[in-house]
Structure formats: C-alpha cells, structure tokens
Amino acid sequence: MQPKKKAILVSLCISVILMLAKFGAYFITHSNAILTDAAESIVNVLATSFAFYSIYLATLPKDENHPYGHGKVEFFSAFVEGVLIAIAGLIIIFKSGYDLVVPREIHQLVDGAIIIGITGLINMLVGYYLINTGKKHHSLTLEADGKHLLTDAVTSAGLVVGIMLIQLTRIYWLDSVISILLGFYIVYSGYKLTRKSVGGLMDESNVELVKTIVDILQQNRHESWIDVHNLRAQQYGSDLHIDCHLTLPYYYDLNKVHTEISSIDHLINGNGERNTELFIHADPCLPECCNYCKVKDCPVRQEAFAGEIGWNIENATKNKKHFSR
Numbered sequence: 326m327q328p329k330k331k332a333i334l335v336s337l338c339i340s341v342i343l344m345l346a347k348f349g350a351y352f353i354t355h356s357n358a359i360l361t362d363a364a365e366s367i368v369n370v371l372a373t374s375f376a377f378y379s380i381y382l383a384t385l386p387k388d389e390n391h392p393y394g395h396g397k398v399e400f401f402s403a404f405v406e407g408v409l410i411a412i413a414g415l416i417i418i419f420k421s422g423y424d425l426v427v428p429r430e431i432h433q434l435v436d437g438a439i440i441i442g443i444t445g446l447i448n449m450l451v452g453y454y455l456i457n458t459g460k461k462h463h464s465l466t467l468e469a470d471g472k473h474l475l476t477d478a479v480t481s482a483g484l485v486v487g488i489m490l491i492q493l494t495r496i497y498w499l500d501s502v503i504s505i506l507l508g509f510y511i512v513y514s515g516y517k518l519t520r521k522s523v524g525g526l527m528d529e530s531n532v533e534l535v536k537t538i539v540d541i542l543q544q545n546r547h548e549s550w551i552d553v554h555n556l557r558a559q560q561y562g563s564d565l566h567i568d569c570h571l572t573l574p575y576y577y578d579l580n581k582v583h584t585e586i587s588s589i590d591h592l593i594n595g596n597g598e599r600n601t602e603l604f605i606h607a608d609p610c611l612p613e614c615c616n617y618c619k620v621k622d623c624p625v626r627q628e629a630f631a632g633e634i635g636w637n638i639e640n641a642t643k644n645k646k647h648f649s650r
Contacts, residue, residue, distance in 0.1 A: 332458040332467055333377045336474070339451050340369040343444045354437035357424045358484055358504040361417045362441060365477060365511060368413040372406035372473065376466045403469040403522035410473060411515030417508035425501035431491075438488040445481025448474045469518055476514040480507045534558050536638045538567060538593065543636045545592055548619040549573055549585055551610050553636055555644040567593065568604035569641075574620055575609030582607050 344366035351359045379402035452474030459467030487503035535558050542553055552572035559566045573585055586605045594601050610618065615628035634640070 328458060329380050329462050329464050329467060330377070332455055333373065333380050333470065336451055336455055336470055337370070337373045337377055339447060340366065340373050343447060344370055346440055346444050350437040350440040353433050353440075354431055356431045356434065356437055356488065356500055357421055358487060358500045358507070359437050359441060361421065361504040361507055362444075362477075362481055362484055364417060364420075365410075365413050365480070368406075368409045369473065369477060372409050373470055375405055376402050376470050378402075379466050380464065400522045402466045404519055406469055406473060407515045407517075407519030407522060409515070410476075410518065411512050414508045414511030414513075414515060417511065418505055421501045421504035421508060425498060425505070431497060431500060434488045434492045438485045438492075441481050441488070442485045445478045445485065448481065449478035452478060469522070472518065473514070476511065480510060483507060483510075532638065534565075535642060539636050539638055539641045541593060542589070542641075546636075547585065547588070548621065549577075550589075551614050551618045551620070552608070552634075553641050555606075556641045565601040566604070567601060568606070570606045570608050572608045572610055572614065574618075574623065574625075575611075576625065 344363065347359065347363035347366050350356075351363050379398045382398045452471045455467045455471030455474065457471075458464070459469075459471060484503065484507065487499065491497060491499050491503075535556065538558060539553075539556065542550075550571060550573070552570075554570050554572075556569035557567070571586065571589070573582055577585070586607065589605060590603050593603060612627045615623075615626050616631040617634045618626070619630060619633060620626075
C-alpha cells in the first residue's frame with residue numbers, strides 16, 4: 326500500500342475509535358464541554374473519510390480528461406475539511422450558549438478528563454505522523470488532516486484543564502464557557518484551513534516555492550541563459566508544474582535550444598524533492614539584451630557587456646520579455 330493511503334487509513338481507523346471513546350466520556354459525565362470534543366470527532370471521521378477518497382483519486386494516473394492528473398482534488402478535500410471544522414465550531418458555540426442559560430447536571434468529571442486526556446495524546450501522535458508523511462510525500466490532504474488532529478489535541482488539553490478546574494471550584498457554568506471558547510478556536514482553525522485550500526484551487530502563487538525555483542536557476546545560471554521571465558508554478562497534489570520564458574541567442578539552432586531547455590529540466594528535477602513538469606518557451610534575444618548578455622565571443626553583439634541582471638522573484642515572475650539597465 327502507498328504511504329499516503331496507509332497514513333490516511335490509520336488516521337481513519339483511530340478517529341472512529343476515539344470518537345466512540347469521547348461519546349462514552351460524555352454519557353458518563355453529561356459534560357457539555359466533553360460533548361463539544363465528541364462532536365468534533367464526528368467531523369474528524371467524516372473529513373478523514375473524504376480525505377481517504379481524495380488521496381485515492383490523487384494517485385490515479387493522468388488521462389485524456391485530466392492531462393495534469395487528479396492532484397487538485399486534495400485542495401478540495403482540505404476545503405471540505407475546513408468547512409466541516411468551522412460548522413462544528415459554530416454548532417458547539419450555539420449549543421454551549423443554550424446550556425449556559427439552561428445548565429445541566431454533570432458528574433464523574435475525573436473519569437471523563439482521563440478519557441479525554443488519553444484521546445488527546447493519541448491525536449497528537451497521529452497528527453504529527455500525518456504531517457510528517459504529508460510533507461515527505463507533498464500531500465496537502467495529509468497535512469490538513471494532521472493539523473486538524475493537532476487542533477483536536479489542543480482542544481482536548483484545554484478541556485482537561487477546564488474539567489479539573491470545574492472539579493476543584495464546583496463552578497459548573499464554567500463547563501459551557503470553556504466549550505464556547507473552544508468553539509471559537511475550532512472555527513478559527515477551520516477558517517485557516519479553508520483559506521489555504523481556496524488559494525490552491527484558485528492557483529494562488531506559492532511565493533516560497535517560486536523563490537526556491539528562481540534561486541536554483543540563478544545559482545546554476547548558464548551564460549547563454551540571457552533572461553528568464555513570466556515564471557509561474559502550479560501544484561497539482563504532489564506534482565509541480567512550472568512554466569517560464571527563457572531568452573537565448575537568436576542564432577541557436579533547434580538542437581541547441583532543446584539542449585539548453587533540457588538542462589533546466591534536469592536542474593529543477595535534480596534539486597527538487599518532487600516530480601516536476603516544465604513548460605519552457607524559448608525567446609530569441611534582441612539587441613537590447615547585449616548590455617547584460619554574458620555570451621562570450623558573440624558574433625552579433627552590438628553593445629559591450631555592462632553587468633548581469635540577477636534574477637529574483639520580482640523580475641523573474643513579471644511578464645516582461647527583456648529588462649533594461
């Protein structure tokens with residue numbers, strides 16, 4: 326079984342077990358705060374189930390209808406998970422607000438705290454496992470699910486502290502107050518996850534990724550690579566697609582142009598940690614390029630070399646064919 330599928334399947338099985346444990350703690354204590362944690366566990370199971378299906382789709386090979394593969398479904402999966410988390414948080418806030426006005430009797434809080442503490446610890450371990458696996462295999466879905474579990478672990482830790490505080494002070498309305506605070510935290514976590522997934526679906530620029538690519542090209546720059554511009558990067562699941570314009574001496578024949586473009590392909594894939602597909606458009610140089618062109622013994626040079634224009638994220642991403650000094 327592929328590592329991504331194995332990781333999400335482990336998460337799904339554990340999520341079901343922990344959900345049952347949390348509802349067991351609720352029926353023992355009748356604590357509204359514990360019900361909050363149990364309700365979020367339902368979201369965990371639903372989100373992880375959808376994540377499992379999205380990872381299955383993301384691993385399917387490219388086909389005629391999906392020439393870039395199926396990887397973008399991972400952004401949609403993260404979006405659904407973020408929305409579910411936010412909805413769960415809102416339900417928790419309204420339910421806890423009602424119980425604050427109409428309180429319920431709660432008991433056996435120590436037993437409930439022990440159960441919630443154990444589930445929180447397990448969620449923390451599984452969360453770090455999913456995040457590390459997701460980063461290793463470039464899966465947004467695994468990272469999102471892992472961060473969700475870490476959020477759950479944080480809320481469980483806060484819940485345990487709150488339960489013990491209620492047990493010591495006997496101020497039972499704190500149960501609903503703690504639940505409301507946790508609800509707002511859950512809504513915020515859902516918003517952050519949804520915001521990131523929408524950015525991916527809308528092909529929002531990954532500034533850090535583009536900067537890495539530009540740095541690789543600058544550090545390994547050939548003298549014939551006169552200019553790079555209109556550089557863009559898109560992520561489809563674990564695959565990366567990059568396109569840019571490369572200015573080369575206009576007198577290069579097709580074989581020479583192909584060699585230079587292939588060298589960039591090998592350079593990016595050799596320095597990267599993921600499978601990258603490049604689409605490079607070759608531009609011919611113009612006389613305006615001569616003052617920053619480093620080609621030695623150029624037979625058509627019209628101006629002396631004045632200095633190299635270093636590539637950075639500001640000039641390499643602009644759709645401007647040539648730069649002037």
